[in-house]
Amino acid sequence: MSAEQPRPPASLRAAVAADRARRALVAPVRLWRRSLRVRTVAITLLLSSVALLAVGTVVSYTIAQGLFQDRLQQVESLSLQAHDAAQAVTSGGSADLPDAVQLQAINTVKQVANPTGYYWLNDTVPGRPTVLTAESPAGIQNVVSSQLQASLKNGSGQHWQSVAVQTDDRQTHPAIVVGDTLRFNGGTTELYLIYDIHDVQETLIVVQRSLLIGFLALLVLIGGVATVVSNLVVAPLKQAAATSELLADGHLERRIPEHGEDVVATLARSFNRMAENLQRQITQLANLSRVQQRFVSDVSHELRTPLTTIRLASDVIYDARDRFDAPSARSAELLKTQVERFEVLLADLLEISRMDAHAADVSGEPTNLVDLVREGIDALGGLAEETRTEIRLHTPGGHAPVDVDARRIARIIRNLLANALEHGEGRPIDVTVDSSETAVAVGVRDHGIGMSAQDAERVFDRFWRADPSRQRRIGGTGLGLAISLEDATLHGGRLEVWSRRGEGTNFVLTLPWGQEDVAVDAPVPLVPWDAAPEEARPQRPHRRPLRIGS
Amino acid sequence: MRRPAIVLVAAAVLLLAGCSVIPTSGTVKPGTTEAPNGTQLVYIPNDPVAGAGQAEIVSGFLTAASGRAPFTVAKKYLTDGFAKQWRPTTRVLVQESLAKLSTDGDEVRAEIPVSASVDANGLYTPESRTVPLSFHLVQQRGQWRIDSAPNGIVLTVPVFQTTYQPRLLQFYDGSWTRLVSDRRWFPVPRTADDPSAGVRPIVNALIGGPEGPLSNGVAANALQGAKLVGISPTTAGVTTVTLTTPGRRADATVTGRMQQQLVQSLGPTAPPIRLVVDDLVIPQAQPLTDQLSTEAYVLIGSRFGSLSPTGAFTEDRTLGARIAAAKPTSITVSLRQRLAAVLNAAGDVAIVTSTGAPRTVDSRSGLLAPTLDQRGWVYSTPPSGDLLAMNGKDTRRLTADFGDATVSAIQASPDGTRLLVLLDTPTGPQAVVAGILRNASGAPTGLTPVGAQNRIELGGASSSINGATWIDDADVAFLASGNDSDQVTTQQLGGIGGTLGQFANVTDIVGTTSTADLRILVQSGAVYFWNGSNWQQQSDPTSEISVLAVQR
Secondary structure (H helix, E strand, C coil), rough: CCCCCCCCCHHHHHHHHHHHHHHHHHHHHHHHHHHHHHHHHHHHHHHHHHHHHHHHHHHHHHHHHHHHHHHHHHHHHHHHHHHHHHHHHHHHHHCHHHHHHHHHHHHHHHHHCCCCCCEEEEEECCCCCCEEEEECCCHHHHCCHHHHHHHHHHHHCCEEEEEEECCCCCCEEEEEEEEECCCCCCCCEEEEEEEEHHHHHHHHHHHHHHHHHCCCCCCHHHHHHHHHHCCCHHHHHHHHHHHHHHHHHHCCCCCCCCCCHHHHHHHHHHHHHHHHHHHHHHCCCCCHHHHHHHHHHHHHHHHHHHHHHHHHHHHHHHHHHHCCCCCHHHHHHHHHHHHHHHHHHHHHHHHHHHHHHCCCCCCEEEEEEEEEHHHHHHHHHHHHHHCCCCCCEEECCCCCCCCEEEHHHHHHHHHHHHHHHCEEEEEECEEEEEEECEEEEEEEEEEECCCCCCHHHHCCCCCCCCCCCCCCEEEEEEECCHHHHHHHHEEEEEEEEECCCCCEEEEEEEECCCCCCCCCCCCCCCCCCCCCCCCCCCCCCCCCCEEEEE | HHHHHHHHHHHHHEEEHCCCCCCCCCCCCCCCCCCCCCEEEEECCCCCCCCCCHHHHHHHHHCCCCCCCCCCHHHHHHHHHHHHHCCCCCEEECCCCCCEEEECCCCEEEEEEEEEEEEECCCCCCCCEEEEEEEEEEEEEEEEEEECCCCCCCEEHHHHHHHHEEEEEEECCCCCCCEEEEEEEEECCCCCHHHHHHHHHHHHHHHHCCCCHHCCCEEEECCCEEEEEEECEEECEEEEEEEECCCCCCCCCHHHHHHHHHHHHHHHCCCCCCECCEEEECCCCCCCCCCCCECCCCCCEEEEEECCHHHHEECCCHHHHHHCCCCEEEEECCCCCCCCEEEECCCCCCEEECCCCCCCEECCCCCCEECCCCCCCCEECCCCCCCEEECCCEEEEEEECCCCEEEEEEECCCCCCCEEEEEEEEEEEEEEEEEEEECCCCEEEEEECCCCHEEEEEECCCEEEEEEEEEEEEEEEEEEEECEEEEEEEECCCCCCCEEEEEEEEEEEECCHHHCEEEEEECCEEEEEEECEEEECCCCCCEEEEEEEEEE
């Protein structure tokens, strides 16, 4: 063996990865579906976050408006004061050097309002310089928009506008520009004061951040609260579900503890009452059934004794039938056959009642199924000749001995073969014995008249005949298949039937190797290989014995 | 287990709720020392208006100079050809009132009333006159444009004061021991400019050498003959200045002095400088410090000593006792040299040392208060202006020409390079700052000639100036007496003047190193100092100070 394991091909790895990813994606969906608590908490969180988001937005907006209005008021009031002070300077200054008056007015404005920047726009006198701060010389000229300039020309009084200014380190700050007109040097001047209000923005960011943190914390707490509250509701439900599960398993004495007066307690009480009724009825029924079975068993036993006597007597009569007249001889024959039939029926009844009462004893010993089948076929050789039916035996497997009760299995095989011969219409019968890792199976296939699907379902019922008008050659008791089914079930195996009108019937007996609870497959397929394609019928389910009592 | 948790949560919530209000009381906490950024005024001149006449173009051109270098807007008023030739930085005329413009065809003549002018190296000369400027205009693309104008710019006073700032260039005195300030005016660098932009004019002016009273060898310049190779832009906060000294090998002493001059001239607000001379990086050196004490030295009765800022008098028992023994009416003391020049009770000038008797060095009649320089020379003169310099061994006559004015007072500058002379001229009082010329061994030989640059007008014939003193080595102060009170005026040498409030009955004014050490002596014997907004008493009200000494 090489030192390094060969790597699986890329396609396989991709498939594994894709499968893993799909599983990871599906896991939360599965969690959502399985856990009521998770659903409750998730929905609570979703709705709460939507509500909190809405509230947060409203609060944030209100605060932003409030902060801005506050600052705007302050800025406007300062600007008004600055304007009045500057106007006083420009009106009182001498006309000798307008530059000096302008400088003085600017200094006054700086002192009164302390704006971030200012822009003095002389309009009438050509050659007069304009003034602004050197904070961002190129930017501030662009900050004063043409609409603001136009509105100053049209209306009187102060006008303001929200703008954005660029700071030295390339950031954009919100700002307010307040513009007003001054009389200066024989003409009018526009004075624009720019106030950087990014500290309002900072405050707003602080508020928003606090809101966010608060709401996140609130959301976490809401999640916790929702978990606690949903627990209150989910816990009793879980308990009810667990108790129901136990009840369904057969523990009929389980009850839900009742605490308090609320709807949960009402649920518990009703549940318990229902369980009580169920338990009583089931126990009654079980008792009834037991009594009935016992009765059947007792009756069968009681009937045995007189029946034995009757049979002996009838044997005697039958032996002496030559001495009787024709009608009496005929009656003696009739008597014998019917008594024999009666005995068989009684034996079957006993058998089945034992099985119902779970008193059937199964003694398993290693048996070769193929030999068993051969013996069965030989035993029915007479009937096969009579009906001129060929019995073909196929043994691909099943040679290994299996632990079974040979008597019972032989009975099953005899019964199946008899049925096949009876309904085979003379066509050949295929008997297949095969085995797999988990089971060994015997299939008996006839190509006779077959049955409808509904009849096939009822074929294992007691005393049921598919076609009551049909002439019976062997004359069974009507319990043969029922007993066969019980025999198969006793071994942990199964007996199944497939049939189609006009094509025949296939009975398959499947027996597991050991007594472990391993899933048993079908060594012999139920649908015969030579059947025409058709929808697969639902198989008769494996009957789980109902255990009454613990 | 759950109950204590609930109680804890409730307590926490209540505590937090209490913190959510703005506080209404609290402990005292120190405030921030970060001052907000000052804002600079920037003038934006208007572009030429379409269809403007010749006078409007010239007027616009003159005011467009308020924009800074490179004067792009001003050049828009010029023709394309002349814009390349015009030199705006040769001089600045400071205009003090409205100019008169007269148009004559395509010539415009402007009469500019000027209060001062600044030359290419930043030297500010006050001059009150009307400067005529003529401009020639041509039509260019349908608009009038100037094609001939004088070099230099004209700025009105407020614009000049906003866009130019004074800087003190540092040169050495003759003995290479002290730095001497030479005030120049340079354009204020823009905040958006690279910090190295303000360095170039200063370096060029330093290389140009001292001007005014400090020229002619009065002050020494380590950067003389150096050539500026380049100034690199500021990288990692350091500006590199590269110089070469063609024709001589600059040794470590010289380059060290260059470094001192450069660093001290740029001042504390400039970016750190790395000086490279002849490809050698000059290491940083400790800055030279002033050596004068900032305390007041006074004579109280028969005791001489120092006056602390709180008014406590400490007598100097060695030199001070001898000074007091001479019963002086005027004292100039040099603590470093341990000597004083006094005008004693007999009216003679005497040198007092801490050992031995005072030596009378000048016994002419009518002598004014003497003064002292840094090298032990005493200067004294009678009102006629016959100035003598004495150091106890030698007496030298100094050549100085004051015209037909009489001298009222003399005082040597704190660095010992110049002499402040208060003159009484027929047109009114005048002050003159003249450099002291010395020979090779440092002995004074004369004063530099008095010109417009170092003359300070102090009002008309009716005003009277009682005292003059150096505030520091680039500013002087005068005591003007009025009807009720006396006015203290200051004057920047190479700059503008100001006033420092009024006081009554001031007899003497003495400065030491800055305006904060400027002191006045009043008739009652109290000494006052300038606390920034008014005169505040320094001395004990009960003490009677008779003489306020000058320190050198």
